Every structure is written in structure tokens, then in C-alpha cells.
Amino acid sequence: MIKVGIVGGTGYTGVELLRLLAVHPNVELTAITSRKEDGLPVADMFPSLRGRVNIAFSSPDKADLTKCDVVFFATPHGVAMAQAPELFKAGVKVIDLAADFRIKDKVVFEKWYKIDHTCPELLEEAAYGLAELNRDNIKNARLVANPGCYPTTMQLGYYPLLKNALVDAGSLIADCKSGVSGAGRKAEIGTLFSESSDNFKAYGVAGHRHTPETSAQLQKFTADKVGLIFTPHLVPMIRGMHSTLYARLTKDISNEDLQKLFEDQYKDSAFVDVMPFGSHPETRSTRGSNMLRLALHRPDNGNTVIVLVVQDNLVKGASGQAVQCMNLMFGLEETTGLTQIALLP
Ligand SMILES: NC(=O)c1ccc[n+]([C@@H]2O[C@H](COP(=O)([O-])OP(=O)(O)OC[C@H]3O[C@@H](n4cnc5c(N)ncnc54)[C@H](OP(=O)(O)O)[C@@H]3O)[C@@H](O)[C@H]2O)c1
Numbered sequence: 001m002i003k004v005g006i007v008g009g010t011g012y013t014g015v016e017l018l019r020l021l022a023v024h025p026n027v028e029l030t031a032i033t034s035r036k037e038d039g040l041p042v043a044d045m046f047p048s049l050r051g052r053v054n055i056a057f058s059s060p061d062k063a064d065l066t067k068c069d070v071v072f073f074a075t076p077h078g079v080a081m082a083q084a085p086e087l088f089k090a091g092v093k094v095i096d097l098a099a100d101f102r103i104k105d106k107v108v109f110e111k112w113y114k115i116d117h118t119c120p121e122l123l124e125e126a127a128y129g130l131a132e133l134n135r136d137n138i139k140n141a142r143l144v145a146n147p148g149c150y151p152t153t154m155q156l157g158y159y160p161l162l163k164n165a166l167v168d169a170g171s172l173i174a175d176c177k178s179g180v181s182g183a184g185r186k187a188e189i190g191t192l193f194s195e196s197s198d199n200f201k202a203y204g205v206a207g208h209r210h211t212p213e214t215s216a217q218l219q220k221f222t223a224d225k226v227g228l229i230f231t232p233h234l235v236p237m238i239r240g241m242h243s244t245l246y247a248r249l250t251k252d253i254s255n256e257d258l259q260k261l262f263e264d265q266y267k268d269s270a271f272v273d274v275m276p277f278g279s280h281p282e283t284r285s286t287r288g289s290n291m292l293r294l295a296l297h298r299p300d301n302g303n304t305v306i307v308l309v310v311q312d313n314l315v316k317g318a319s320g321q322a323v324q325c326m327n328l329m330f331g332l333e334e335t336t337g338l339t340q341i342a343l344l345p
Pocket residue numbers: 007008009010011012013014033034035036037060073074075076077079097098099147148149181182183184185186313314317318
């Protein structure tokens with residue numbers, strides 16, 4: 001059994017990791033930390049886990065994470081980088097759900113995240129945890145940088161177009177929407193029910209931290225200079241993410257060939273569903289599952305291709321993707337413990 005520790009077990013991605021790992025056949029939950037809830041049985045805070053998770057939260061200083069085989073950091077940025085070196089000395093693998101190791105360039109990281117990077121020597125080594133595009137690196141990694149939720153949709157949606165040099169890489173436009181759980185469980189005015197329900201707004205239009213992460217990854221897919229405009233929006237739902245990706249075609253290609261390109265690209269990816277051309281994927285078709293669904297459109301058969309992408313921000317956008325990486329790192333089937341069907345209605 002893989003001994004698993006979770007730092008930040010009281011947050012939304014933390015409890016989602018618990019939900020997935022509690023029924024994972026190869027996992028033994030060994031330590032779950034919380035600074036505020038030391039000693040509280042996990043199931044007392046989350047009754048959904050009663051009878052499934054029988055351990056208590058412990059404060060980070062008491063939890064002996066060096067006994068684990070792998071530790072997930074479901075924490076704000078800055079926490080994993082502070083603890084990873086010590087865990088590596090004990091032979092423990094690390095999967096960070098935050099951004100500490102996603103951006104290879106220390107200066108860019110520090111500009112966007114406004115903290116010093118305390119172990120830049122690990123940046124090159126970290127495997128970017130998007131299994132569909134980086135499976136082999138993840139298999140051999142001791143450190144995985146789990147991708148951001150929006151960047152997951154943008155990369156999987158744009159990859160086949162950029163890799164095959166079909167679109168103008170310099171004029172990509174991503175219009176993306178997230179449910180409120182994307183902001184985490186901490187108390188904030190903007191996520192109060194009376195602020196976020198019955199309301200719809202854009203945010204971070206002038207610049208969002210997921211832009212440098214996504215642009216750097218997209219740049220790996222093409223020799224042309226990537227130009228990405230990314231506009232996130234907050235929608236009054238709890239879970240779910242919908243990204244509408246626009247790109248200008250620069251080559252002649254039929255709709256059938258476009259569709260085939262995407263189907264071929266993802267035929268061995270259990271968690272990417274390429275829906276029929278012209279479909280409208282809904283966020284609820286992914287709710288609680290690790291599936292990302294996408295569909296292609298081409299209005300008036302013109303030269304703009306639109307890729308609609310949906311996922312559950314907490315599963316494929318975070319904790320499910322992290323478990324997918326863990327499976328690869330420990331030589332398991334990539335889909336182990338991740339075959340839940342979305343909850344509907
Ligand atoms: N929410 C999403 O949809 C989503 C998607 C992709 C990635 N992410 C990323 O995943 C990470 C976690 O997000 P979340 O939404 O789960 O956040 P959250 O709900 O705010 O939870 C954060 C957790 O971290 C713990 N924590 C905070 N500061 C800590 C510290 N200094 N040391 C140790 N533990 C600390 C908190 O517990 P205590 O205060 O009890 O210690 C809490 O359990 C973030 O980096 C986020 O950007 C989130």
C-alpha cells in the first residue's frame with residue numbers, strides 16, 4: 001500500500017483528495033494536516049467521510065510526513081517549497097497542487113506570486129503534472145507540479161492545434177468560467193453566498209497568474225511565438241469550469257480532419273472525451289469525475305475554430321489530476337481509483 005500524507009486536509013482540494021483516496025485500492029491514508037484542527041477526527045469535520053476515513057487531523061509540526069511514500073500539498077503557494085527538501089531527504093515523493101514548481105523561471109514566478117522562491121534548484125527537476133502530455137516525465141518524477149485548473153483546459157484544448165501548426169499561435173483567446181470552489185474554502189467577501197450567487201463577473205482581466213503558466217506550456221507545443229489573452233470569470237455554481245477557446249486557422253483543413261486530429265490525439269487518454277463535432281459539453285457532465293470533455297466548432301465554416309472544454313475544477317482541475325499523477329509515479333494503472341461517473345442532475 002502507498003502511504004499517503006496530505007498537507008492542507010481541511011480545504012476544498014484537500015477534502016477532494018480524501019474523497020478519492022479513501023476508496024483508492026492501493027492507498028493507506030497516513031497523515032492529514034491542519035494548523036487549526038489538530039486532533040479533530042477528519043469525519044467530524046466532513047461527515048461525508050464517516051466510516052471511510054478514521055484518522056484525525058494533526059498540526060503540521062506533529063505529523064510525521066517522513067513516514068509517507070508520497071505527500072500531497074493542497075495548500076497555498078509557498079508551503080510545498082518550504083517542506084519538499086526535507087521530505088526528499090527521507091525518500092518521500094511530493095505532489096504540489098499549488099504553483100510552487102509550475103513555472104520554471106524563478107523571476108517570472110516571483111513576479112506573479114510575490115514571494116521569494118526558496119528552492120529554485122528544484123524547478124528544473126519538477127515534472128509538470130499534465131499526464132496526457134507529459135506521462136513519461138511524471139512516471140519517473142519524485143516532484144510533480146500539478147497544473148492549475150484553467151491551464152489544464154487551455155492546454156488540452158489548444159495542444160492538437162498548435163502541435164500541428166494549424167492556427168495563429170500569436171492570437172489565442174481563452175474565455176473561461178469557474179465555479180466558486182475554485183477560490184478555495186477560506187472566508188472571503190467575494191465568495192459569500194450573497195456576493196457570488198445570482199451574479200456573473202470577469203476578474204483578473206489585466207493579468208492572472210494562470211497566464212504565465214499556460215503561455216510557457218503552450219510555447220512548448222509550437223515554434224511560433226505564443227500570444228494568449230485569457231479572461232477568467234466567476235459563475236454562480238459550486239463546481240465546474242467551462243473554457244471557450246478561440247483560434248484562427250492558418251491552414252486549409254476540413255471539419256472532419258480537424259475532428260479526427262483531436263480524436264487521434266486523445267484516443268489513449270482515458271480522461272479526455274472528444275465529443276462529436278458541434279456538441280455543447282456541459283460542466284455537469286463532469287461533476288465529481290476526473291473527465292474533461294471537449295468539442296470543436298467552426299462558425300459559418302470560417303477560419304475561426306472554437307474549442308469548448310469542460311471539467312470539474314476540483315477533480316481533473318486539481319485533486320483527480322494529482323491522483324492520476326500519483327498512479328503514474330507508483331507504476332499503477334493511470335485510471336486507478338478515478339473511474340467515477342459524473343453526478344447528474
Ligand atoms: N480550488 C480549486 O479549484 C483549485 C484548483 C486547482 C489548484 N488549486 C490550488 O490548490 C491549492 C489548495 O487550494 P484549495 O482550494 O484547497 O484551498 P483552501 O480551500 O483555501 O485550503 C487550503 C488548505 O491549506 C491549509 N493551509 C493554509 N496555509 C497553510 C500553511 N502555511 N501551512 C500548512 N497548511 C496550510 C489550510 O488548512 P489549515 O488552515 O487548517 O492549516 C487548508 O486546509 C491552492 O494552491 C490552489 O491554488 C485549487
